[in-house]
Amino acid sequence: MDDALKKKLTILADAAKYDASCASSGAPKRKAEAGGLGSTTGAGICHAYTPDGRCVSLLKILLTNYCLFDCAYCVNRRSSNVRRARFSVDEVVTLTVEFYKRNYIEGLFLSSGIIRSPDHTMEQLIRVAKTLRQRHGFRGYIHLKTIPEASPWLIEQAGLYADRLSINLELPTEASLERLAPEKDGAAIQTAMGQMGERILQAKEEKRRFAPAGQSTQVIVGADASTDESLIRTSARLYDHYGLKRIYYSAFSPIPDAASILPSQSPPLQREHRLYQADWLMRYYEFSPDDVAGATESGMLALDVDPKLAWALRNRDRFPVDVNRADREMLLRVPGLGVRAVDKIVAARRHATLRLDDVARLTSGLKRARPFLVAADYAPTRLTDRLDLRARLAEPPRQLSLF
Template identity: 65%
Template sequence: MQLVDKLAILADAAKYDASCASSGGTRRDSLASRGIGSTEGMGICHSYAPDGRCISLLKILLTNFCIYDCAYCINRRSSNVRRARFTTAEVVDLTLDFYRRNYIEGLFLSSGIIASPDRTMEQLVEIARSLREDHRFGGYIHLKTIPDAAPELIDLAGRYADRLSINVEMPTEAGLGALAPEKRAGDIRASMGRLRWRIEEAKEDRRAPRFAAAGQSTQMIVGADAADDRSILTSSANLYGNYRLRRVYYSAFSPIPDASRLLPAKPPPLVRENRLYQADWLLRFYGFDVDEIAPAGQSMLPLDIDPKLAWALRHRERFPVDVNTAPREELLRVPGLGARNVERILAQRRFARLRLDDLRRLRVPLRKVRPFVVTLDHRPALRERDSARLQAEFAATPAQADLFAPRP
């Protein structure tokens, strides 16, 4: 098979993996290392899709052959797809060639499982080693880690890669057992725990060799099983708390050819994936917990409005908030106020009391913020305090049009 044909197959097969952002990598440049590639400086442009995905990496699979038969995976053993496999040298050459053409700033490499987890992991590590040691490549490298691989191979992967990731695959252990019975949730969690320990050890001991400086991430499929949004967010909160993950990625289930009867006939609405990302943002940066975002009696996030607005409408007694006196924690809960704007408000009000025009100059979305704040020249009218009216107003546009709305 020609190299270009392999690339077409294995780049397309990698599109289902969402967890490839390059944030947090070690700063390196080719002049300092006298090698090739960089994560900063002239000629390097970090480009992100609206949902946070980095689009400047060569994103491929080593192979789409796989010994596993996970029902939700297009590359499963029983799938009737065209197969291909790169050699380690071909991946190295492709990465260097793409970088020299200024197409990419690094490599995101995953793989189906060939022969055994250890055999596959050995080849992934060899590619990263060759780039770093043989070619002095200073660009970003993200390797997908195979949970069942030997610990020493995972240790080597962390030595060469900026970020490692292990996919939990499904939000719940029951979902994984039903759709991927050959994989064990306990093995996945154990590998994630080992990665956390190695990453923290390297950070605490400056004399220790660098190890996955950009941390670890994971991905879970949304809508392939019966897990509701509350269960998904609970799983994410546990992952962040127990394994110090940098990011949990959510990938809406996409129907695949010759699908198992265990899978739903239709995919979930894409806006559900976006709402989960917004809720995830609230968990990590805005001080919310799962019970606030998805209460016990409301296990699914509303699709027509974002989760922060939904929380605010359920808690009208907390509003309006005075932007001139409210603490940071209260301002972060105002719909439409992002973390950056909150910091700007706190800085500016040290010198003057804020008016609506001041918020406008800070590029605050006034239409969304007005019903929830008090300024020197504004207090919400009674009609602006009516929750049903506000929900109808903000849900007036189709939910799908809000797919790539700004984060809350």
């Protein structure tokens, strides 16, 4: 690898890292053909972890960080003074193939600043994916960022080569978008998401290949005044209307050469964490957006307790729950019990009566679960009535220290 290419890679990886998405999941299982390269496993693989604890699964880069847009939260906005670089299509293809052959990555996540026009940019992204698939027989994972301002037929093309497509919503309200991302158009974003959602669904029904890993999006947390409740309600709508696979919440992070209209502070990581937990409650724990909203305080999720515990503390009359009798849905509401623990409980209790020790072997969250459940040899002594219950279960404030 020559120095010029390495330098570009450094600039264009740095420019891409504020996109939280890294998943290589959701693609159908594939194997390489005889002369080809690459496979997908379904669940995805993280090939390394950086010191921020985040997974490195895909080669996540921009084709270029030159950009005509001027979105205040973005390090690559046209008014930023960051160093700029631009890959050729062949350079991205070579990097992907050579990194892949050494087992560094699961595939490529390619995005780009907008150069010349949205259509031109989108065409370049598609060319990379098409070259990988057709010239190198590449069967690994490809995630393409879709430019919502591009012509609709380009979206139709992108899905032929990509496993996943995504458009970042970035800001949950039209007003914020207008203030912080003047060139972006909220309606265009939703239209494009709708178009992709429809096409993905149709292809699945017709057993054709079109973005088989679905679409995802990202919302920035803490760059505007949106509450957690409004974020969660936006997410519920996106999951519902556009069949999104994943929504990423990205704590707004200080960036080099920041715009003056944005907060300059450490990223709200704990808030981001709580939003992910709330999102999971809706997707895997049968919580409705109203349930989640009911666990907030003036629209904000508590930082010291997780949203499920916050909900349980507000709904103490629903507890304790008998692990030997309660239905699955109610077991899922018990703080500290995950989906897997609940499934194990339901399977085990068909053949055995569960005592507290048994439950302890099925979950690592027994400390939180205890006040809310009943087992064969255990019942909480009015624990759910205690006023200090929240304080006893709260996590010690997490030091957002860097070391």
